[in-house]
Amino acid sequence: MTWITGAQNTWCPGCGNFAIQHALKAVLEDLVAGGMRRENFVLVSGIGCHAKIADYMAMNSFYSIHGRGAAVAGGIALANPDLTVISCAGDGDAYAEGLDHLVFAAKRNTDMTVIVHDNRVYGLTTGQYTPTSYEGFRGRSTPDGVRERPINPLELMLASGATFVARAYTRKMEHLKTVLKAAVLHRGFSFVDVLQICATYNNLTDYYAPRVYETEGRDAGDFEAAMRLAREWDYSSDAPIALGVIYESDAPSDPWPRMDGGGPEKRREEIRRILQEKI
Ligand code: SF4
Numbered sequence: 001m002t003w004i005t006g007a008q009n010t011w012c013p014g015c016g017n018f019a020i021q022h023a024l025k026a027v028l029e030d031l032v033a034g035g036m037r038r039e040n041f042v043l044v045s046g047i048g049c050h051a052k053i054a055d056y057m058a059m060n061s062f063y064s065i066h067g068r069g070a071a072v073a074g075g076i077a078l079a080n081p082d083l084t085v086i087s088c089a090g091d092g093d094a095y096a097e098g099l100d101h102l103v104f105a106a107k108r109n110t111d112m113t114v115i116v117h118d119n120r121v122y123g124l125t126t127g128q129y130t131p132t133s134y135e136g137f138r139g140r141s142t143p144d145g146v147r148e149r150p151i152n153p154l155e156l157m158l159a160s161g162a163t164f165v166a167r168a169y170t171r172k173m174e175h176l177k178t179v180l181k182a183a184v185l186h187r188g189f190s191f192v193d194v195l196q197i198c199a200t201y202n203n204l205t206d207y208y209a210p211r212v213y214e215t216e217g218r219d220a221g222d223f224e225a226a227m228r229l230a231r232e233w234d235y236s237s238d239a240p241i242a243l244g245v246i247y248e249s250d251a252p253s254d255p256w257p258r259m260d261g262g263g264p265e266k267r268r269e270e271i272r273r274i275l276q277e278k279i
Helices: 017-033 049-056 069-079 091-097 099-108 153-160 173-185 223-232 265-278
Strands: 041-045 060-063 084-090 112-118 164-169 189-195 212-214 241-248
Touching: 017 049, 017 084, 017 112, 017 173, 041 049, 041 069, 049 060, 049 084, 060 069, 069 084, 069 091, 069 099, 069 112, 084 091, 091 099, 091 112, 091 153, 099 112, 099 153, 099 189, 112 173, 153 164, 153 189, 153 223, 164 173, 173 189, 173 241, 223 241
Parallel strands: 041 060, 041 084, 084 112, 112 189, 164 189, 212 241
Antiparallel strands: 164 241
């Protein structure tokens, strides 16, 4: 059974959204082959180029509104903790319109995965700057260049209490799959900032190529080390750009009990079993 719908795909040729879609597809195929139930996965998207992924993936999905993907995903996870909830968001979507929802989902350690398609531009509306656009970026709304410093989403998520924080890159496909799989299997709030190429309005391929490197998850349990790694690159400088799981900790999630008195144990048992089979 395919994971890709027959909907006409309108992403531009070369767009990094394809890489995220196919990495996610590979991860879901792998997890279903390992025993997780396809019908228990739910995909939520916001508004923006990324959001079309809800139309293009053949699975349970919810095409929500601008910036509210994390809120909708959190509601789904809370209503039925047996589900594995994945929220795809854009950088303008998650870090501007929806920033408060993202911060509170991290603070609550809601059991869900947020994947930010961080192309560092509003692509759907033809090239305006977002909170992660670099200083000096010239877009439709900033012809003289952005004069603000970008926010650093990894630092922000660490400070907000996220228990899984990672960064990946759309031109490192195998690494992207590994990171997304780890994020989906993490129990609690997982956050992945995916540096995504926007082929039309912000193609940073030549900028990223000499700077990205893989951390291999070293010191991922050390919060201070994670914060140092998060601050190594400020989304504007020429510093090296760490990719991988930079922080992971085990902390209680789902602070609210279910109405029926149950809990997320069923899904957790399923994940534990899969993890044990892999060891
Ligand atoms: Fe992808 Fe950019 Fe085209 Fe949007 S505008 S589909 S992000 S390449």
